Amino acid sequence: MSATTTTTMQSINPPVRSKDFSAKQPETIRLYPLSNYTFGTKETQPEEDPSVLARLKRLEEHYDKYGMRRTCEGILVCHEHNHPHVLMLQIANAFFKLPGDYIIHEDEEIEGFKKRLNERLAPVGSQFSGEGVNEDWEIGDTLAQWWRxxxxxxxxxxLPGHVTRPKECKKLYFIQLPKKKVLSVPKNMKLLAVPLFELYDNTQRYGPQLSAIPHLLSRYNFEFVDENDNVVASTPGVSQDGRAPRTKVLAGSGAGEQDQGMADYTEEGGENGRQGAQ
Known part of the structure; x- marks a missing residue:
């Protein structure tokens, strides 16, 4: 059937309008285009632990001194080609993680979380100027809690029923990016914009926590705006120019390039991906 015939049939048989289906919905979220944001790099931030065993040993020491470790990570969302993308860090070209980290034991949760976000993503010195440099973080809903x-x-x-003393609780917060924002990533990491369809059901590459993000965001309706604040699409978003969204490297090695997605997957990278998502 030709495109012309299809258009004619659609015009002759308009869709049946169903009753409203928007009860009990959260507020619609406005997503700004990836091109609104400025990305740079800053000094290297080496990982605290040389191995998984060392990381678990440090967790045990923390628990003995301060009790359950509190970890907060942010789901930062923007759009490219009218499809939601999540900003994500890639470390050593191997595993992926959301911005954030464990909260210092003496800090309050939200302020401690903002401090961790700034350590990872805030620009330093006079590297940048103008709108979006000192924009505060807008911490939104808690979308998930993971227990160790x-x-x-x-x-x-x-939390398994037999467990009364968990060693760690990790919260994933939704963070609505403002209209403009300047982000700076450590040189030893990459900042990626990963489309939801790349994450969905992709535990082999991203692990169970990150691959569940599309489920977590499905509770929201989105409206997509262009650089001039015009609403160009709303949920469900479709690309206006016919190009399929792909993971994009925003800062770090290979900035500006398209990630190869599953084409660059290796067994070693997949295993690290699972570990990094834990």
Missing amino acids: PNFETFMYPF
Whole structure:
């Protein structure tokens, strides 16, 4: 059937309008285009632990001194080609993680979380100037809680019934990016913009926590605006120019390039991806 015939049939048979289906919906979220944001690099931030065993040992020491470790990570969302993209860090070209980290034991949760976000993503010195440099973080809804029952790599989106003293709780917060924002990533990391369809059901590459993000965001309706604040699409978004969204390297090695997605997957990278997402 030709495109002309299809258009004619659609005009002759308009869709049946169903009743409203928007009860109990959260507020619609406005997403700004990726081109609104400025990205740079700053000094290297080496990982605190040389191995998984060292990381678990440090967790055990923290628990002995301060009790359960509190970790906060942010789901930062913008859009490219009218499709939601999540900003994500890639470390050593191997594993992926959301911006954030464990909260210092003496800090309050939200302020401690903002401090961690600034350590990872805030520009330093006079590297940038203008709108978006000193923009504060708007911490939104808690979208998920993951629990670490023991001193091991596995985390669960529920607390097992027999566990009364979890060793770590990780919260994932939705963070609505403002109209303009300047982000600066450590030189030893990459900042990626990953489309939701790349994350969805992709535990092999991103692990169970990150691949669940499309589920977490499905509660929202989105409207997509262009650089001039014009609403160009709303949920469900479709590309206006016919190009399929792809993961894009925003800062770090290979900035400006398209990530190869599953084409660059290796068994070693996949294993690290699972570990990094824990």
